[in-house]
Amino acid sequence: MLSMGIKVFKFGGASVKSAEGVRNLASVVNRFSENLVIVVSAMGKTTNALEIILAKYLDKNLFHTDDLAKLKEYHVDIVKELFNGESDFEDGKISSMFSEIEMFIKANKNTDYNYCYDQIVSYGELISTAIVSAYLNSVNINAKWVDARTCLKSDTNYREGNVDYKASLESSKKIFDFSSNRIYLTQGFIAGTPFNTTATIGREGSDYTAAILANLLDAQDVTIWKDVDGVLNADPKMFSNTCKLDFVSFQEAIELAYCGAQIIHPKTIKPLQNKKIPLYVKSFINPDAVGTKVLHSDVQLQLPPVLIVKRNQVLISLTPRDFSFVIEDSLSQIFAMLYKHRVKVNMIHTSAITFSICVDEDKHYLAAAIEDLKRDFVVKYNSNLELFTIRHYTNEVIEEYISDKKVYMQQLTRSTARYVMDAIER
Ligand code: ASP
Ligand code: MG
Numbered sequence: 291m292l293s294m295g296i297k298v299f300k301f302g303g304a305s306v307k308s309a310e311g312v313r314n315l316a317s318v319v320n321r322f323s324e325n326l327v328i329v330v331s332a333m334g335k336t337t338n339a340l341e342i343i344l345a346k347y348l349d350k351n352l353f354h355t356d357d358l359a360k361l362k363e364y365h366v367d368i369v370k371e372l373f374n375g376e377s378d379f380e381d382g383k384i385s386s387m388f389s390e391i392e393m394f395i396k397a398n399k400n401t402d403y404n405y406c407y408d409q410i411v412s413y414g415e416l417i418s419t420a421i422v423s424a425y426l427n428s429v430n431i432n433a434k435w436v437d438a439r440t441c442l443k444s445d446t447n448y449r450e451g452n453v454d455y456k457a458s459l460e461s462s463k464k465i466f467d468f469s470s471n472r473i474y475l476t477q478g479f480i481a482g483t484p485f486n487t488t489a490t491i492g493r494e495g496s497d498y499t500a501a502i503l504a505n506l507l508d509a510q511d512v513t514i515w516k517d518v519d520g521v522l523n524a525d526p527k528m529f530s531n532t533c534k535l536d537f538v539s540f541q542e543a544i545e546l547a548y549c550g551a552q553i554i555h556p557k558t559i560k561p562l563q564n565k566k567i568p569l570y571v572k573s574f575i576n577p578d579a580v581g582t583k584v585l586h587s588d589v590q591l592q593l594p595p596v597l598i599v600k601r602n603q604v605l606i607s608l609t610p611r612d613f614s615f616v617i618e619d620s621l622s623q624i625f626a627m628l629y630k631h632r633v634k635v636n637m638i639h640t641s642a643i644t645f646s647i648c649v650d651e652d653k654h655y656l657a658a659a660i661e662d663l664k665r666d667f668v669v670k671y672n673s674n675l676e677l678f679t680i681r682h683y684t685n686e687v688i689e690e691y692i693s694d695k696k697v698y699m700q701q702l703t704r705s706t707a708r709y710v711m712d713a714i715e716r
């Protein structure tokens with residue numbers, strides 16, 4: 291018997307931010323008769339809200355209770371609207387998950403920020419998938435809810451868990467058994483550790499979850515359902531006259547994501563590329579439209595100039611205190627330090643005695659890294675910058691976007707122009 295292919299769908303926070311979004315998800319799912327694995331993120335801005343609750347809890351002077359109550363109300367309202375008050379779901383499941391957050395906060399003795407982050411922030415996905423699964427089943431879409439922590443296994447590198455493919459393969463093959471169920475629904479972003487704790491795999495990591503599951507289950511394709519028509523050549527919230535890219539190679543997609551294109555999480559491409567599993571980016575508002583296909587391609591696919599703005603950048607320049615050259619040994623020392631503090635480097639430049647790096651601003655990691663680097667280097671930095679990238683640039687496009695800007699550092703290759711400059715309101 292020919293086994294039916296598996297499709298992996300990912301619905302992000304924006305697609306399930308309201309009852310209407312959840313209903314729309316059901317109507318999208320209803321269009322397909324294949325085996326499905328549906329990966330869902332936290333609803334709307336829940337992850338940000340949980341980050342604030344965590345920060346208040348860890349800061350002994352602030353109270354998180356009101357924020358938590360507000361977040362619960364947001365979810366309960368969605369549930370009420372979905373079930374017209376005809377379900378006891380809201381009193382049961384939602385309340386018990388919010389109580390679990392409170393119980394963790396009361397009992398927890400571990401002060402490690404990353405550990406606490408993952409135990410608390412992961413509830414965003416657990417709650418959203420509980421609601422979505424209850425709704426799907428209420429409209430006769432039999433989606434089996436899976437706790438992602440039982441199938442996606444990670445180490446305890448909290449907030450950036452490294453996925454254990456071997457362990458995840460073993461458990462996923464068992465859990466996603468399509469002979470007993472056609473549709474499975476699980477959380478993006480979260481994984482389980484060998485110590486039965488929760489780890490997350492990086493902000494916006496649900497795309498990555500979808501890609502890993504597709505790889506493990508040898509899915510036929512992955513679709514990321516978005517509120518835009520596909521991958522565009524620029525963010526329409528920042529630029530006018532954008533156009534959709536119909537086909538993008540894996541290599542191009544990984545470059546775009548690395549430069550800061552928000553449409554796909556950078557780690558998403560590798561698991562798909564490794565098994566040549568195509569990725570579709572499609573609109574959940576207009577599911578008939580073709581969207582963008584990201585695929586393996588041996589030939590270079592022609593693309594128009596693509597503009598990418600990466601915000602919250604800091605430019606750091608390091609000069610050895612003893613005026614020695616910045617060469618291999620000091621470079622390896624610098625990178626070891628950055629790696630230790632999880633600082634993400636986006637662009638580098640060296641001169642005889644100065645090494646400049648453009649990095650993501652992250653208040654938890656950067657300050658500690660700078661303190662460490664100050665021991666051997668004079669450290670100077672500029673913040674409030676953006677990294678502006680033009681892939682497939684033309685001189686006209688550079689002229690149009692860069693000529694009147696204050697540029698701190700720039701790099702030009704045959705395909706890509708990159709500029710570190712003052713952040714601009716767009
Ligand atoms: N909810 C998580 C976040 O906002 C994961 C995701 O959305 O992909 O970062
Ligand atoms: Mg999200």
